Amino acid sequence: MPCAPGRVLVVDDSQVIRQLIRINLELDGFEVMTAADGAACLEAVHDFRPDVITLDLAMPRLDGSRTVDRLRLDPRTVWIPLVVVSASAGGALAVPVGVDAVVAKPFEPSDLVGLVRTLCAEGRPASRTLAP
Template identity: 45%
Template sequence: MLVVDDDEVIRQLITVNLTLEGFEAHTASDGQDCLDRIREVDPVLVTLDVMMPRLDGWETAARLRHDPETRHIKIVLITARAQDEDRRRGFDIGVDAYLTKPFDPAELIEIVHDLAKAGA
């Protein structure tokens, strides 16, 4: 798993929850950091914030989807952007799930388990 968020507290919250469930979690501080690390980490799933410096989550997700080497990676957007238009934009890009902040860690874990099974 690769946890991508510019907020260190959110990154740690997600990482701790994934680790407690037995997942190996790596972190990235923004979209560019994610793209720089993606091949090194080779994650099954990426959790991705939308509003980040350097490269936002929309563009990061689009680049992951358009690259033949990364298009198989499951993407969960975790964002404060809760409008229907934002959700549609995410699903149009091809994300697999969309969670709004504040989120329930149990819901995130359920989504991750479901997507990890689907990707296996």
């Protein structure tokens, strides 16, 4: 059962991916804010106060790995579940420590929505991975 209201911060440098994730989460009742990179995520996270953050690894200005590090070092954000949504997941880039789940691109939107729903309801779990 999803938390009410669920808030998700979607961080990806691709506008198409941000919109795809946003629309699918909003159709499931989530309130969604988007950011184009890690720096914008860090600017928005304290005002928006998301229940879950999805983020890509390869982004300009501040990549996903450094964003995860900063979120995990901040006592105000250490509790937020983080989902890496990336074509790089498991490939050339290592998934950073502190990530709660990994979704490899391309992905099935309904699988991502279900994972976000679970994380929103249960909080930070042991790491989970969804393969394409």
